[in-house]
Amino acid sequence: MTGATRLRQAVAVARVELRRILFSRRSPALYLVALLPGLLLGARALALAIQGEQRAPDIAGATTAWAVIYQTFVMRFVIFFGCVGVFGNLIRGDVVDKTLHYFFLVPVRRDVLLAGRYVAGLIATTLVFCGSVLACLFLLYLPDGRGPALEYFTNGPGLAQAGGYLGVTILACVGYGGLFAVLGIFLRNPSIAAVGVLGWESINFLLPAFLKRFSVVYYLQSLCPVPVAEGPLAVIAAPASPWVAIPGLLVVTAALLAVGSWKIRRMEIAYTSD
């Protein structure tokens, strides 16, 4: 079996899975989650539009508000739960639907199957959440008028910041995706483990510097273009440099997927016990 054939198989697996993630009965939940920050910023834009001429453009205020919304809501909840739903069901969803055996009965290595599905999950979540972030940025700066917003993006830091948020969004999908893909292979109900992970990620700001390193959110926050104060109780730790955060997340994700590959190769079809 050549590498080219395996690649073709992985692409075929990814294509089948991508269709399922984006256009199945579970898809509306993903779109709804991704829509939430847009609804929030849409309501803000509407409220500001009602104020009309009385309000002066406040690009700096909007930038700070978005940093808070992104780091406390979008990253920690929206992307997090989106990844739980998509990646947690990459394998578990087929076990619940009793359809995994079809995929185990084709001449494809099970780790290629996992890789193809992971890539499909990554493409889907990246498309949906990056789309959500872009829509949010549009709604964020819309009330400040076309001129100041355009100026911020063309001559100011707006474009770099937007790129930064998109990059962090992709890395969040990579990291949380790897984690929940593997939890979905090992556990019957990855949602319960996800709640535990959410708790750990939520108290990250209280953790000593050493323990902060064992969370995804620490690296993602370090990469966010606009820092946010974490409150008076937060334990301050130096942010991870991009040279540590990005390769670190990628390496940990690769290690998680290697563990998932090991497990899926030994997996047995026993739907009744699930």
Next chain:
Amino acid sequence: MSIEFAGVSKFYGEVLGVSRISLAIPPGLTSLVGPNGSGKTTLMNLMTGLIQPSRGTISVLGLSPHDPERLFRKVGYCAQHDSFPRGMTGRSFLESFLSIHGYDAAERRRLADAAIEKVGLAAAAHRKVAGYSKGMRQRIKLALALAAEPEVLVLDEPLNGLDPLARSEVIALFREYAAAGRSVIVSSHILHEVDLISDRVIIVRNGSVAAEGEIAGVRSEIESRPHQILVRCDRPETLAARAFEQDHVVEVAMHNDRAGLLVSTRDAEGFYVLLGGLVLDGAIRVESVAPADEDVHAVYRYLVGSDEGVVS
């Protein structure tokens, strides 16, 4: 041999699935028969790698079931699970999995068309599988197992849900497949189907192989069990009287129409010699002679001890 099991046991926790199975299945049509829960599906899942043996080794065409990449180029498995990926039509169901095999679009279409045609689903191929009847779902699963034209076809209760016409078509398909020198392994708990389908039978009971081989061969291995021979003749009373004089005859039952006998004997050859002598002497005129129990049902009843869980 197509498939070999060497000392294979499978435990589900503390529950025994199959125990110390050693088997060699040659090409042709082989039936796995046994009551529900006897271990048929476990054997099929073991040979296709869906579960792993607790002990022992299995090889299919010399390949390990743990090498799906090579195994499923040669093996197709129609499992018993009646569930399907959501939202797919019959055709897209086949083409999706053929795409994962690595076939290009034209080849996928050709293989899917051929498989759909074989199972007689051409008219319904564009419809969603969710709207299929049980028989149609069974046929589309069969089509998937057949689609890549495997050398070994493993089919778990493949006739479930099929109407009589579809059953005979599918059985003909199995026969055609086996006649081409390939292996078809079919499980069933419906014994008359096994008789219709198989060249060979493997009788499974409580996770063990109770008997295996050609149906007639399996029967002849059971020396202690009397053979049953049906004789239609003009003077059955004469035959019955002479039969009772033989030590090897254990039972004679007269037909209701008094034109035939069912003889149970431990020495079939001896009985045939006696019968031939009576005919030559002109004592009786024989219309027909046939072994009454050389079907898998009789063998099964003897080996398994009852027809529990089995539909005849």
